[in-house]
Amino acid sequence: QVQLKESGPGLVQPSQTLSLTCTVSGFSLTSNSVHWVRQPPGKGLEWVGAIWSGGSTDYNSALKSRLSISRDTSKSQVFLKMNSLQTEDTAIYFCTRQGPYGSFHYWGQGVMVTVSS
């Protein structure tokens, strides 16, 4: 069945770089697009960016200068790298597979990232 699982450090220091991995199973990254969505504690959802099935990427314009999304199709993994982290980047980071009409069909459990010294 379709599964997505996020992994990465729980704590990152301010100004440092965040690296997250989304490991997927049950589907191919070359046939499906994967997005990152984040949610600060107690707040709403924010789209971070996407890597499309063809390998191209799109980013939230507010984060674009700090963000990179890539993938390793042989390992069924999608990577998120965000630099110059600030406390406002503290959030649960979810990876999600795109569904019909551009919806987010399947979601990982999320990984909590805290930016603090």
Next chain:
Amino acid sequence: DTVLTQSPALAVSPGERVTISCRASESVSTGMHWYQQKPGQQPKLLIYGASNLESGVPARFSGSGSGTDFTLTIDPVEADDTATYFCQQSWNDRTFGGGTKLELK
């Protein structure tokens, strides 16, 4: 960016009908989707393409609208529907509404 506006909270009694609204700052055609999120869980897709019910979601949930005004309806509401509901558009990049917290009286 396309801004989606939702009412922050609603309170209804079990068995009643509830409508949750989402207004877009510009037309998103039918590129609107609805999610349910319970505390400590990931969001769950309920409705895609404004009015299509996701597989496995009870028929008590329905969606309508196009352009800038959209509605998620739950009829009848059950105790288990206590959650926060988010709209999301996919017509102009991707944005989410701020969420509507549904509480049961």
